[in-house]
């Protein structure tokens with residue numbers, strides 16, 4: 577049921593949700609993956625702030641992806657950058673099961689997943705200053721005006737992400753919905769923690785690469801224009 581507290585001063589975790597539980601049941605293989613492969617790669621969404629060196633079993637640069645869907649981007653990026661650790665947040669269980677199967681099939685050991693509302697996880701569970709890059713690829717656009725408050729990218733979320741980023745960290749947003757891209761630009765323009773990257777600057781960043789995603793392909797088929805936005809974290813953890 578819809579949370580009725582849209583107050584702009586409410587902490588992000590208590591504001592309206594950015595998702596509705598999508599229809600789509602777990603396949604038997606996905607259910608088995610959650611049960612058998614989950615213990616090595618799934619991290620509970622609730623608890624103390626995580627010690628990521630212990631979660632990944634090593635010290636490495638870390639990338640956070642919020643709303644990974646079926647995890648296509650995570651698999652491709654983790655394969656391309658084996659010396660980087662990737663943490664993915666997603667609420668849709670079939671997507672999590674699907675990704676666990678892919679990670680196992682490809683033998684990728686540098687990915688961990690949390691199946692929980694990202695708004696809560698980023699506020700309470702993730703360590704400050706921990707991420708070299710944070711990615712949000714094709715978040716639900718919520719095109720109707722009365723649903724704009726459900727959009728993931730809002731000032732309170734950006735304030736929280738700024739605390740998780742290390743200084744100089746990269747924030748990469750992508751959308752196929754131009755009005756949402758414009759909204760993102762407006763939100764980031766009010767943030768004291770980020771500066772926009774010029775396209776050439778972003779191209780030189782190994783962590784700025786991403787593959788085409790499932791939702792992107794859907795948008796492109798519909799004739800949508802895709803926009804990628806890059807920002808640099810300019811202050812230390814606050």
Ligand SMILES: C[S@@+](CC[C@H](N)C(=O)[O-])C[C@H]1O[C@@H](n2cnc3c(N)ncnc32)[C@H](O)[C@@H]1O
Pocket residue numbers: 594595642643644645646665666667668671692693694695712713714715716717728789790791792
């Ligand atoms: C439009 S899909 C895009 C999926 C993927 N990034 C892609 O490009 O194919 C947005 C995803 O974000 C997830 N999502 C939305 N709000 C979320 C939240 N608060 N916490 C975790 N996942 C969320 C949805 O479940 C959905 O899978």
